Amino acid sequence: MTDKRRYVELLVNGVHVRLQFDTASDITLISKRTWNLIGCPQVLPTEHTARNASGDILKLVGIIKCSVEFRDNYFTGNCYLTNRHDLDLIGIDWIDKLNLWDVPLSEICMMKCTNSPRDLPMVHVAKKDITIEDLLQKHKKLFQNKLGCCTIGKAKLYLRQDVKPVFCPKRQVPYAATDKVDKELDRLEKLGVIQPVNYSAWAAPIVVVQKANETIRLCADFSTGLNDALQNHSYPLPLPEDLFIKLNGGRYFSKLDLSEAYLQVEVDEDSRELLTINTHRGLYQFSRLPFGVKPAPAIFQQIMDTMLSNIKGVAVYLDDIIVVASSAHELMSRLDVVLNRISQAGFQLQKEKCQFMLDSVKYLGYIFDKDGRRPDPDNINAIKNMPTPTDVTTLRSFLGMIGYYSMFVPQMYKLRHPLNQLLMANAKWYWTKECQYSFDEIKRILSSKLLLTHYNPKLEIIVAADASNYGIGAVISHRFPDGKEKPIAHVSRTLNPAERKYSQIEKEGLAIVFAVKKFHKMIYGRRFTLLTDHKPLLSIFGSKSGIPAYTANRLQRWAITLLAYDFRILYKSTEKFGQADVLSRLIANQKQESEDSIIATISLEEDIHQILQVAIKATPLSAEDIRRYTQEDGELKRIISYLEHGWPSHIDNKNIEQYAHRRNSLSLVDGCLMFGNRVIVPTSLRRKVMLELHAAHPGVARMKALARGYVYWPNIDAQIEEYVAKCSACAKAMKAPRKTEMQSWGTPSNPWSRVHVDFAGPINGKQFLIIIDAFSKWPEVHYMKYVSTQATVKKLRQVFSCFGCPDILVSDNGPQFTSAEFSRFCIANAIRHIKTPPYHPQSNGLVERFVDTFKRALLKAEGEGEIEDIIQRFLLSYRATPNPATNNQESPAEVIFGRKIRIPMEQMKPKPEIIQCKNKRMERQFNKRHGALPRRFNVGQAVMARDFQGVKPTWKFGIIVRRKGKVIYEVKVGQKIWVRHANQIQPTRQEWEIESDRKHDIPLNILTESDNEIKKDPNKKKTCTTLPRRSQRIRRKPNRIKINPKDRYYP
Structure with a gap:
């Protein structure tokens, strides 16, 4: 039997679909079967109803927006989804948009035999014709409603430097919710998401959320410390421009959604301890990447990019995968490749949220379709x-x-x-x-x-x-x-x-x-x-x-x-x-x-009564007291009325307004108002409760913590703070406040710009003045017989005469430094004096640290000599040792002098040849000014040496026995050896009377420059020493200049 109905074949969401041509239908209808074939697009609710030719009501499931293409015509329109599996009609609405009225039916329609199998909509892919259903069937392992496991990478977390573990206590779960939480923990453990552990240095509390479908979601609160301790994962998220390039030019789109995306990624074993949660059943560690970990997005993006790299027409942003193509054939091919990659990587998809063959997608504020990109209205x-x-x-x-x-x-x-x-x-x-x-x-x-x-x-x-x-x-x-x-x-x-x-x-x-x-x-x-x-x-x-x-x-x-x-x-x-x-x-x-x-507030009636009793037992009152005084309290009576009859839109009482803000946590139990698990205390009983809370004189924090476990009333925290502040016993025993942020001294720009001074001692009954240069760390240590202001000023003058006056002098508040005399000394020398706060040695930490080092050095060297010798050895070593606090880790001596100082260790090094350069210019100027002439004496020569032992210097007779240098001689005077400069030696007057032709008794080689002593001839008898002959030079009277102001020059 031949079917007289006519059908039109269209592309709906890129899929070939045959719809019955029906000019009597005002709307276009599709069946559930066709809806599945075109990718299960979103169905919006509709209030419209439809009737068939017999007048019977046809149930409409909803309205669908889809793209339609027929020959050269293209539009985006709506059609209606029915609950029937065999009703697909193209109505007047689509016929109008496709402008089919003037086209002969023979050109656009086809007939179909009723006894032949119904043809499925097809698209041509490669050499084989497959449908969307075929593609989903091919990759059915991706849609098994189970948790996948990524096989191409694991999440590894890295801690910042110098962070300490944060272990948070568990949060209480109400008895009514315990079963649900237990089942969720069992489910996650069975899936391999979490595993129980006995110990962990890290732990985060959990928060349980009840979804609208009555299931629960278990969340870890990693904001308690872990997120701040973790380093950021250095992998960039894709830029919109890069994604837009991949989406532009597309005509057909598909969106894929991963099922519980992050939980499909395993966590590296070394990082699992960081992801520990503290529950009412003990500690559990996440073996999969949980929700709420700060580096998770970048880690997941890196895995997605690795999985879907080098595939054209694929845009990936975290767990959103969009596949785009210019034709249905191309889209199906790319989808096949993408699904293969996802399957190989071990992930699972959520079929209900995947969409196929879309004519447009919304992304990052834009709509992408065949016309390109346009702003999202x-x-x-x-x-x-x-x-x-x-x-x-x-x-x-x-x-x-x-x-x-x-x-x-x-x-x-x-x-x-x-x-x-x-x-x-x-x-x-x-x-x-x-x-x-x-x-x-x-x-x-x-x-x-x-x-x-x-x-x-x-x-x-x-x-x-x-x-x-x-x-x-x-x-x-x-x-x-x-x-x-x-x-x-x-x-x-x-x-x-x-x-x-x-x-x-x-x-x-x-x-x-x-x-x-x-x-x-x-x-x-x-x-x-x-x-x-x-x-x-x-x-x-x-x-x-x-x-x-x-x-x-x-x-x-x-x-x-x-x-x-x-x-x-x-x-x-x-x-x-x-x-x-x-x-x-x-x-x-x-x-x-x-x-x-949040199901954290779900509780049974018995639990509420138990909480009430626990809260009241912590106070010196009974439940009857609370109930009786609550009925006498005007504010609390109004609260009870609001709980029973509803809250007004406007409240003029500030205290009641505070209750209104907490209305979701208020309840009435046996005539007593409860705020969560805390009893609300009537006004007349609050003073008595406050006394009980402070019976053991706890501090503000502990008193608040105690109150938060049992009682509540408006402004209770402020009243606790005020009560503790007024307690005289607490004030007397108050501990020091938390330390403020450290403010270090700036580094001076020059040596001896800022110095720190302090006294060390008594050490073995002695006091020492310590002076430290902040720039070079050069120390000065001086024994002080007296520690008065006068002695301190005198010693500082002595030191400053060597190094100069500093710009800034830092000291503590010792009496030597706070006196008027010390202030005058600083003002006179243009020194800015900074005194540290009393009993706060950290402000003068530079000298305090050195004092500690100095004391320990003396203690270690005890018994190794006199204390003065020990101090000098310590200073020599300290000044010559490189200091890590100086620039380039130089020694204090190098910084302040620009050179290393010589220490005994220096003699172990081989000495290089030293070429001494004379200052010839200075010698010439001196010789010219003083008329100096060379003076040379020979060993054995009789001379007159200057004697400085008396009140007035005199001359004494002596003999040259050794020449120590160019102008230094040893002279034997009597039985003593004197060391004299050539300017302190005169030839004896006796030699002037000796004839010039007298034969020398001393060999000539002894008269030459030598450092050797006189060599004696053992065969010659001792005779009187002969002197060299007198010079024969002709002496002339000098022609002295006579000054005449009129003369312009002198010959």
């Missing part, structure tokens, strides 16, 4: 859909945003003028056409390319989020090198009725998490700055010691979400926060997805 929808202000508050927020962006719009002040009139004093609210025009024009400018900038990870990334009573908004921006900021995208949404009841801190936290999720692709794995105008969030989301244990349930959940991001959170006042503030006030209605919840 969602980035500006928050501004384009902004409703008109209805009062002064919303208008002021809008103008605040304008002020933030006005630097980019020179003529903005003209547009603002009609709006500014509404903010004037006593102005009535009247929204005119001029106001509406200005508002619309400003929105147009704010959403234009004039203000939006392209995403560039090389620039600083700023994320600002804010919340109002009925909406939240966020902006992601770039800060340029000149300090200006330009937005990349804006987002906002309204709060649902439940969220509007949140406290303000919860609304602000919700805004931050909303922003981070929306901008995830642009900020994940990169450092960014998070701005908020709510200061309390800094301690919750920016804490370096982990998520605060007493943070509200909802805020804990959001803090866990932020653990995966690398950011710093800063506070910005509301007045300067216009870019995000207006988005939270002027917003369009949007739907909100269901959220996860």
Whole structure:
């Protein structure tokens, strides 16, 4: 039997699909079978209903957006998914878009026999025709709903230098949640994600999150110390420009999603101890890469790049894999290669989140399709859909945003003028056409390319989020090198009725998490700055010691979400926060997805009663006392009423407002108010409880810790601080505060510019003055018989006469240095005197360290000689030894003198030949000025030597016995040997009377220059010594000059 129906073959999402040609259908319908074949695109809910030709209702599952191609016609349109497996119709909507009315049916349609098997949609790949189903069937091992294990690399973590292990105690899990946590721990252990250990130097606490589907997720809070101790993994994340090049020109796209991506990567065995978690069942170590470790994104990106390298048309950003091609045939070929690589690497995919044969993809603020790249309109929808202000508050927020962006719009002040009139004093609210025009024009400018900038990870990334009573908004921006900021995208949404009841801190936290999720692709794995105008969030989301244990349930959940991001959170006042503030006030209605919840607050009724009893037993009161005085307390009665009947939208009492912020943690047990596991103490009993808390005089921190385990009331921390501060017993025994940051002395630029002085002793009953040069580390040690100011000043003058006066002198507060006389001495010598704080020797640490070295040196050398000799040996060694604190590690002597000083060790070195250079010029000047002539005496010559022993110097007769140098002689005078200079020796007058031709008794060789003594002839008898003959030179009277002022020159 022949089927008279006609079919059209189209390309839907790049897949050949046959649809029945039906001009009686207003809409196009596809079956679930066809939906699977075209890649399971996203199905959006629809409120429309359809009826068949018989009038029966046809159930529609939802609406699908897909790409359609027929011959040369191409469009993106919607079709409806039915729950039937055999209903595929092309209706009037697609017939109109394909413009098929004027085309003969014989050219576009085909017939099909009812008794023949239904043909499957096909694409041609290589030599074999395969479908998407065939491709998925071929790689079915990738979709087994199990945890994969990467085979091409492991994660290795490296610690920073000099970090200490951080071991955090376990966090309590409520009894009602214990079973779920146990099952999750068992599941992870069975999968090989974690393994039990008996000991670890590192440990992080866990936080348990209950998902919307009632399952739980176990998270490790590595912000407690590990993340700060880890080095960054030096592997770059891909730049958008590189990814855009791979995506541009594509016509067909597919997205692949890895199942629990990070947990598929093994951790190196040496790094597993760092990833230890502390649970109620003991310690476990992660053997797979967990969520929230700071280097994880870079490690995972490196593995992904290794796995999918050298494949055309593949863009990889962390766990997002996008495959792009210009034709369906090419896309299927590339998908086949990619799936093979993923299979070989040991990973598993999550089929429900994979999408195939898409006509476009959204990525990093852009939409990529066959027409190329264009900005994502969602980035500006928050501004384009902004409703008109209805009062002064919303208008002021809008103008605040304008002020933030006005630097980019020179003529903005003209547009603002009609709006500014509404903010004037006593102005009535009247929204005119001029106001509406200005508002619309400003929105147009704010959403234009004039203000939006392209995403560039090389620039600083700023994320600002804010919340109002009925909406939240966020902006992601770039800060340029000149300090200006330009937005990349804006987002906002309204709060649902439940969220509007949140406290303000919860609304602000919700805004931050909303922003981070929306901008995830642009900020994940990169450092960014998070701005908020709510200061309390800094301690919750920016804490370096982990998520605060007493943070509200909802805020804990959001803090866990932020653990995966690398950011710093800063506070910005509301007045300067216009870019995000207006988005939270002027917003369009949007739907909100269901959220996860922290199960840490789940508890059974018996547990609550037990907690109440434990809390009350810690106080000197009974539960009856708490219950009775709670009923008499006006504030607590109102709190109980609010718990039973709902909280009001406005609270005028500050104390009750504090309770409102903690409403999610409040409960009523047996007439007693509880805040978590702490009993709320009525006002009349708080003084008594405070006395009990401070009975053992604990400090502020311990007293707060004790209180946080049992009792609560508003401002209890401040009252504890005040109570401890006023306790006289605690004040008297107060310990020293924590040391401030070290401020070292700067290095002087010259020797002897800054000196440090101090006294050392008594050592063996003696006091020593120590002086250290800060530049060269040259020490001076002087024994001080007296340690008075006068003696100190005298000794310093002696030292300064050798080295000069320093610019700065540093000393302690000894009486020698604080006297008026010492001040006058410093002023007179232009010395700046710096005194260190009393009882703080660290401020004069340079000399203090030397004093310690000096004392230990004397102790070690005790008994090795006189103390003065020991000191001099120590100083010689210290001054000649290279000092690591000096430039180039030179010795103090080298720094201060520019040379090494000679020590006894020097004699072990061979001496090089020394050529002594005389100062000829100085000799000539001296000889000319004094008329000096050479004077030479011979050994054995009788002379007159100068005698300095008497009151007045005289001359004594002697004999030259040795010549020690050019002008130094040894003269024998009587039985003594004197050493005299040639200028202190005169020839004897006797030699002038000796005849010049008298024969010499002394051989001539003895008269020559020699250092030898006189050689005696043993055969000759001793006779009188003969003197050399007198000089025969003719002496003339000098012709002395006579000065005549009129003469111009003299011959």
